[in-house]
Amino acid sequence: MTASKATREQLRRHNRQLLLHAVYSGLADNRAALAQETGLAKPTVSDLIGELIAEGLLIEVGRGQSTDSGGKRPTLLQFVPDARQVIGISLDVDRVRGVLCNMAGKIIAQHHANLFDIEGHPVIDIVQHVINGLIAQLDAPLLCIGMGVPGIVENGSGVVQYAPQFGWHNLPLAQILTECYQAPVYIANKAEMAAMGQYAFGMPNDSRSPVVVLLNSTIEIGMVLGGAIYHNGGDISSLHISRQLGQHSETGRLETFLSWPYLKRRAELLRNEHPNTTLPATGLTFMHMQYAALHGDAAAITLVEEITDILAQVFSWIIAMLRPDHISLAGGIVDMGETVLNRIMAKAEALVQPELVQSVRFSLAESYELSALGAVAEALQNELGLVR
Amino acid sequence: MKKPTIGIITNNQYGVFQRDTISGVREIAQQSGYEVIVDSLAEDPLHPRSVSLDWQKLTGVVAIANATSDELLRQIYESGKPISLVGHRVPGTPIPAVTSNNNQGMAELVKHLVKSCDRRKFVYIRGEMNQDDAIQRETVFRHELMRYNLPAEEMYFVRGDFDPEIAAASIRELLELQVYFDAVLAADYQMAIVAMELLQMAGIKVPEEVSIAGFGDAPAAQAAGLTTVSADILELGRRATRQLIGQVNGLTIQGVTTLSVQLMIRATSCPA
Numbered sequence: 003m004t005a006s007k008a009t010r011e012q013l014r015r016h017n018r019q020l021l022l023h024a025v026y027s028g029l030a031d032n033r034a035a036l037a038q039e040t041g042l043a044k045p046t047v048s049d050l051i052g053e054l055i056a057e058g059l060l061i062e063v064g065r066g067q068s069t070d071s072g073g074k075r076p077t078l079l080q081f082v083p084d085a086r087q088v089i090g091i092s093l094d095v096d097r098v099r100g101v102l103c104n105m106a107g108k109i110i111a112q113h114h115a116n117l118f119d120i121e122g123h124p125v126i127d128i129v130q131h132v133i134n135g136l137i138a139q140l141d142a143p144l145l146c147i148g149m150g151v152p153g154i155v156e157n158g159s160g161v162v163q164y165a166p167q168f169g170w171h172n173l174p175l176a177q178i179l180t181e182c183y184q185a186p187v188y189i190a191n192k193a194e195m196a197a198m199g200q201y202a203f204g205m206p207n208d209s210r211s212p213v214v215v216l217l218n219s220t221i222e223i224g225m226v227l228g229g230a231i232y233h234n235g236g237d238i239s240s241l242h243i244s245r246q247l248g249q250h251s252e253t254g255r256l257e258t259f260l261s262w263p264y265l266k267r268r269a270e271l272l273r274n275e276h277p278n279t280t281l282p283a284t285g286l287t288f289m290h291m292q293y294a295a296l297h298g299d300a301a302a303i304t305l306v307e308e309i310t311d312i313l314a315q316v317f318s319w320i321i322a323m324l325r326p327d328h329i330s331l332a333g334g335i336v337d338m339g340e341t342v343l344n345r346i347m348a349k350a351e352a353l354v355q356p357e358l359v360q361s362v363r364f365s366l367a368e369s370y371e372l373s374a375l376g377a378v379a380e381a382l383q384n385e386l387g388l389v390r
Numbered sequence: 391m392k393k394p395t396i397g398i399i400t401n402n403q404y405g406v407f408q409r410d411t412i413s414g415v416r417e418i419a420q421q422s423g424y425e426v427i428v429d430s431l432a433e434d435p436l437h438p439r440s441v442s443l444d445w446q447k448l449t450g451v452v453a454i455a456n457a458t459s460d461e462l463l464r465q466i467y468e469s470g471k472p473i474s475l476v477g478h479r480v481p482g483t484p485i486p487a488v489t490s491n492n493n494q495g496m497a498e499l500v501k502h503l504v505k506s507c508d509r510r511k512f513v514y515i516r517g518e519m520n521q522d523d524a525i526q527r528e529t530v531f532r533h534e535l536m537r538y539n540l541p542a543e544e545m546y547f548v549r550g551d552f553d554p555e556i557a558a559a560s561i562r563e564l565l566e567l568q569v570y571f572d573a574v575l576a577a578d579y580q581m582a583i584v585a586m587e588l589l590q591m592a593g594i595k596v597p598e599e600v601s602i603a604g605f606g607d608a609p610a611a612q613a614a615g616l617t618t619v620s621a622d623i624l625e626l627g628r629r630a631t632r633q634l635i636g637q638v639n640g641l642t643i644q645g646v647t648t649l650s651v652q653l654m655i656r657a658t659s660c661p662a
Contacts, residue, residue, distance in 0.1 A: 098645070109650060111629060111647050111648070111649060112491070112647065112648045112649075112650075113645055113646065113647045113648070114645050114646060114648070115484070115644045115645025115646075116645070128644060128645075130642070131484075131642055131643055131644035131645060132644070132645055134636065134641040134642055134643045135486060135633065135636075135641075135643045135644070135645055135647055136647075137636065137641060138632050138633050138635070138636025138637075138641055138643060139629055139632055139633070139636075139647060287533070289533055289536045289537060290536065292536075293536040293539065296539050337537065339537065
């Protein structure tokens with residue numbers, strides 16, 4: 003009995019999502035057209051539309067044109083994006099970022115709080131303080147919460163299996179937050195969320211399989227396939243690579259050569275080799291590197307070449323194995339601009355067939371809120387079936 | 391029974407920014423059943439006084455910009471009294487705040503001046519550098535110059551202190567030096583307006599020869615046709631009050647709520 007009840011509820015939820023999505027995306031705007039579009043029986047459509055109107059998710063907005071065969075003019079339906087709000091959270095090593103959005107992804111408010119060398123449960127406390135900051139700003143009922151975290155997340159359960167930066171192992175984060183906020187919580191890797199953010203809000207509608215390469219304190223990749231997150235991406239920081247550095251080659255984990263802490267140390271070494279460099283001793287950013295490189299600074303040029311060498315390897319693996327139609331580079335490195343992206347693409351062409359590289363579109367994902375916005379998109383996708 | 395009361399600490403309740411913030415606070419406070427009292431400390435800037443609010447008897451406190459000392463704000467926070475800051479942070483404390491998105495606004499403004507108006511040589515009129523907004527806007531401005539491969543030369547960063555008279559003196563000095571620049575960007579709109587007036591008096595055509603832009607919007611900026619970044623200050627007050635009431639209702643909040651701003655392209659930036 004329980005199983006059949008669950009199935010009926012699941013079916014009802016699925017049918018509601020079909021109808022909402024059809025109105026949201028403009029595929030149909032009245033009950034008859036919805037029945038035709040979704041294949042659902044007219045009484046089922048009427049019943050569910052009545053429910054969605056009662057909940058404020060749809061409104062009736064007058065009469066449309068009657069069909070060529072005449073008959074009654076249909077009542078037009080419209081999606082109400084402000085009827086609910088969604089919170090998206092992105093967890094970085096040093097900061098928790100949150101966005102409060104309506105159901106069309108329009109940002110109402112943002113909130114952030116810094117993390118200072120903490121791990122374990124205190125990180126969850128700060129996450130909650132950020133969510134609370136956005137709860138205080140709600141203009142409509144909270145629909146759900148999405149969250150992107152670095153590391154590996156079990157698909158579906160929201161259990162963070164491994165996030166070494168925070169000392170998290172098998173942490174039931176979705177369950178903890180659901181109990182606290184009495185709202186559905188959806189959790190995935192933050193690069194996966196970033197890919198969802200790009201897919202939903204950041205790129206042309208014809209992209210079907212975008213990949214995001216996210217470079218911060220870790221190196222992570224996320225992918226969307228057929229409109230849904232491909233849940234086997236995530237943290238690739240520990241992959242081993244070898245590279246040529248001057249006369250010798252060296253082998254190490256990807257994070258050894260590309261993570262921000264490494265790049266700062268490498269810049270320090272290069273500063274010693276090139277005392278006239280304009281790279282600042284403190285407060286170094288990717289922007290400083292690019293600016294100095296453009297002005298012929300030898301230390302900065304070396305650093306940019308090393309970064310692009312390794313990213314070209316990462317891009318070529320992705321292109322050869324996943325064959326995406328779009329790759330976006332995300333994280334602080336985006337400040338280095340199109341020049342660096344072009345350099346990576348040119349180097350990737352030497353590593354895989356140039357035709358394969360040329361079949362992919364490349365872009366910079368410039369929003370710092372991309373993972374948080376992706377978390378909003380993922381939550382909306384799961385809760386109401388609303389993405390693109 | 392006495393109504394719960396929100397206290398506002400401000401330096402001058404009649405200033406444009408402060409007045410709009412206070413209106414926003416009053417609107418949400420009234421809807422939520424709170425009274426509001428205002429402690430305006432420096433209406434006479436030469437004779438500022440200390441806080442007279444008996445804050446311990448209030449339900450919560452909204453403090454606007456740098457109206458009072460960080461020590462007092464820290465003391466209020468540590469006593470457990472709900473407090474929200476507007477356009478200000480107290481370093482080393484988790485006191486929650488609400489602010490406009492200076493990063494987004496400055497990035498969009500510089501992009502507009504460089505990409506759309508083809509400007510390369512900027513004068514920057516600085517804000518009062520003990521205020522959070524001034525520090526953030528200048529930091530982002532310097533960062534954005536690098537994005538477009540433009541140098542940050544210190545002589546083109548002039549003092550303004552969010553005070554049109556101080557900004558005017560700096561612009562006069564720069565004009566006397568007869569140095570070349572093709573854009574003036576000010577940390578607020580009032581300083582931008584005074585810069586525009588001085589340039590025009592000196593026979594410099596705006597925007598044909600020099601583009602002018604500011605930060606923040608008001609009827610005076612609209613009347614002057616000034617390109618600027620519009621922050622909804624009423625909304626800032628409303629959101630700060632919601633943050634405060636959230637705390638009164640038991641939410642523990644740390645960090646900063648930021649509100650989006652809008653680039654207002656008017657007549658002073660790009661030549662027709």
